[in-house]
Amino acid sequence: MTSVTMTVNGKAVTRDIEPRMLLSTFLREELGLTGTHVGCDTSQCGCCVVHVDGDSVKSCTALAVQFDGASVTTIEGLGQNGTLHPMQEAFRENHGLQCGFCTTGMIMSSVDLVKKAKEQGITIDEHYVREGLEGNICRCTGYHNIVKAVIAGAQAM
């Protein structure tokens, strides 16, 4: 067992875990943060995306022990004081979901995508959003409203 301490959604957490535990398992089973979904478990679908020190990563393709000392944000930590994050609100407004399974990963990827675009001075248009979300798969194929939601969310962020 290895001791790991990280900040998750603003709170410090410490656990003794097996080094082979994935970050997705750590979040879901050790911390009970089941908003992070595991879809494919093979790095393809993006349902498990969380932010580590500000970058979006697939938590099924990372070991929890790698993030000792890091700051992790999951979908549960995105809104503040009971208010939805502007990107969550935009997904709701634009009906950017069908079954909802991919939604948390879509939103986490979108927030990072918009933040990076603003830092780099990139225009957030449909092309940028579709390219940027290539690591997230919606099995309902509801991409049209997802893209609409991300563009609306970007304006609100």
Place this chain on the structure above:
Amino acid sequence: MYAFGYHRPGSVADAVKLLADHPDAKLLAGGQTFIPTLKQRLAQPSDVIDLGGIAELRGIRAEGDNLVIGAMVKHGEVMRDATVKSMIPALADMAGVIGDTQVRNRGTLGGSISNNDPAADYPGAVVGLGATVITDRRQIAGEDFFTGLFETALEEGEIVTAVSFPKPVAAAYEKFRNPASRYAMVGVFVAKTAGGVRVAVTGAGPCVFRLPEFEQALSTNFAADAIQHLNVDASGLNADIHASAEYRAHLIKVVAKRALAKIR
């Protein structure tokens, strides 16, 4: 995943020592290939040595006309870095088409070239630019580094620390990506360098290779027209469910021309 011991050294020297002490250990860089491999139980290392805590493996710096990129620098950093974009924009473009956003936020230069996946993008850039691979004990010319399918010139226990890319006169990378995996079915890196024209092909064969005929034709005229009359021999190229060897041979010229068309 099988169980393993975990180590997080703070220096390259400590990592080298850990590797020597644990002969069945493996290095963990970005983990975007290694962790899926562990999950599928395709590897059973006794120990995993995580290079994520070693500051000397990070950072991008210009050294005269060379761009030196640390082994643990992530693809997303190379894609966005201002120094890379001004010195070798083709390298930033190449990093920007590896995998997807999240893979680029974890995957590293050192991990990619040490794995030497035949369909990886970085080997094309390393050979195409005539870069030098720097390890804990020596410097290896890019061309000598990639020796075969998933094989490199690295010795037992040797760790890539950085790659030094000479600034080219002009360069471009283009790939025909597998739409599902985003790996290169064919990737071509073309560069006009101080030492002549270089054309490196990845994804098409068991290992990255140069195309001397293309290089010769492009030496007098560095433009797509110059290779119009040439054809690539399909023998020895990869054939799989995605593409036959003949199709890949055809794609090499198409992709090379697209790369040349991007040069401005």
